[in-house]
Amino acid sequence: MQSLPASPGPGPAQARRCGAGPAGGVACLRDNYPMTTPSARPPCYWLMKSEPDECSIDDALAAPGATVAWTGVRNYQARNFMRDAMQVGDGVLFYHSSCPAPGVAGIARVASGTRPDPTQFDPTSPYHDPRSAPDAPRWLLLDVQALRKTRLVGLPELRAHPSLAGLQILQRGSRLSITPVEAAHWNAIVALADGPLTQAGTA
Numbered sequence: 001m002q003s004l005p006a007s008p009g010p011g012p013a014q015a016r017r018c019g020a021g022p023a024g025g026v027a028c029l030r031d032n033y034p035m036t037t038p039s040a041r042p043p044c045y046w047l048m049k050s051e052p053d054e055c056s057i058d059d060a061l062a063a064p065g066a067t068v069a070w071t072g073v074r075n076y077q078a079r080n081f082m083r084d085a086m087q088v089g090d091g092v093l094f095y096h097s098s099c100p101a102p103g104v105a106g107i108a109r110v111a112s113g114t115r116p117d118p119t120q121f122d123p124t125s126p127y128h129d130p131r132s133a134p135d136a137p138r139w140l141l142l143d144v145q146a147l148r149k150t151r152l153v154g155l156p157e158l159r160a161h162p163s164l165a166g167l168q169i170l171q172r173g174s175r176l177s178i179t180p181v182e183a184a185h186w187n188a189i190v191a192l193a194d195g196p197l198t199q200a201g202t203a
Helices: 057-062 076-085 155-159 183-194
Strands: 003-005 045-050 067-070 091-096 103-110 143-154 178-181
Touching (some): 045 103, 057 067, 057 103, 057 143, 076 178, 091 143, 091 183, 103 155, 143 155, 178 183
Parallel strands (some): 045 091
Antiparallel strands (some): 003 067, 045 178, 067 143, 103 143
């Protein structure tokens, strides 16, 4: 994910772009509210991976309004989460990935609806997609606002807690850059991040 300026103002809560309809949505992971409707619902929760060399939690906090455009998503399922399921106000676990110490590094929120990712049209970008056309964009982004940095809750510490066994990022073969997080998992991870380093976290 490259650090780009966010949109000039807040976008609509619902996704705005073309693609699969409501049948491709997922159920809200809190209180069973369907995410496929744009009406008000309790917040849902997500884990979003960013390589800290491109955009760390510190970079996001230092951006204007502590808000960055989440560029570079090139997986259809992750894109569909943004387009069909994520709404303004949803909670985000800001996860540092592809680095020596991967883990949850901060707390953020979804700050806009979706719009085309400009990096898909930029031949100099590593995220350039020559098959995507401006009149039919293939890839989307949304804005993410960093709320605070936490201590790093790394993979060994996440794996050490039985209550987090169902967390998607801990499943074998899980490689998506955006994954839904159950409310119970969100609460447990936020409590870990706000607490002292556990013995598992030093492993």
